[in-house]
């Protein structure tokens with residue numbers, strides 16, 4: 001996604017570009033595992049709690065955590081008694097750490113755009129602090145729409161908000177998109193069977209709840 005809300009994919013992404021950027025990210029996050037594997041400050045935990053609450057997880061549901069890192073959301077998700085927690089990650093080191101902390105989680109190495117779970121097999125998908133990192137957002141949204149059941153929820157969030165992401169874009173050694181403002185997100189979702197149900201863009205907290213519906217919204 002560009003600054004103006006345009007979408008680089010609409011103009012055709014070079015075949016190897018996604019793989020190349022994903023590899024850069026995997027290397028970067030492999031090296032950052034100890035930074036992420038730390039106790040979060042209370043104000044961040046409160047915001048993560050709010051984010052997980054927004055998904056209204058019901059007991060027995062299947063929940064996917066995209067770009068799960070070391071699994072910061074996992075204890076918050078587990079408290080809602082889901083039937084199954086699935087994680088997917090580009091970084092082997094992040095995934096290894098997540099597996100060591102949470103062996104009960106089904107962990108997949110790879111891009112969410114390629115995750116081969118069956119159709120309609122998920123109730124909830126979290127994309128926490130990862131949406132700007134996803135290179136092919138169309139492929140990722142399309143695959144999540146396929147894997148989510150009707151009435152399922154996709155939560156796109158960041159516990160430090162849009163301005164934080166804006167600030168780190170200059171610093172990280174890979175391309176990072178801004179978090180989309182409301183009209184941009186609505187436009188991105190237009191070609192999918194998703195409806196933007198709830199959007200919160202505060203200083204220090206970003207949460208968008210997207211519902212899987214029958215037809216394009």
Ligand SMILES: C[S@@+](CC[C@H](N)C(=O)[O-])C[C@H]1O[C@@H](n2cnc3c(N)ncnc32)[C@H](O)[C@@H]1O
Pocket residue numbers: 025026029036066067068069070072088089090091094110111112113128129130133134135
């Ligand atoms: C900023 S970290 C956030 C980790 C975790 N969600 C958290 O809140 O602590 C972003 C993570 O997303 C992963 N990631 C980036 N693009 C991804 C993609 N397309 N599919 C799966 N994981 C991805 C990266 O490897 C990285 O570990």
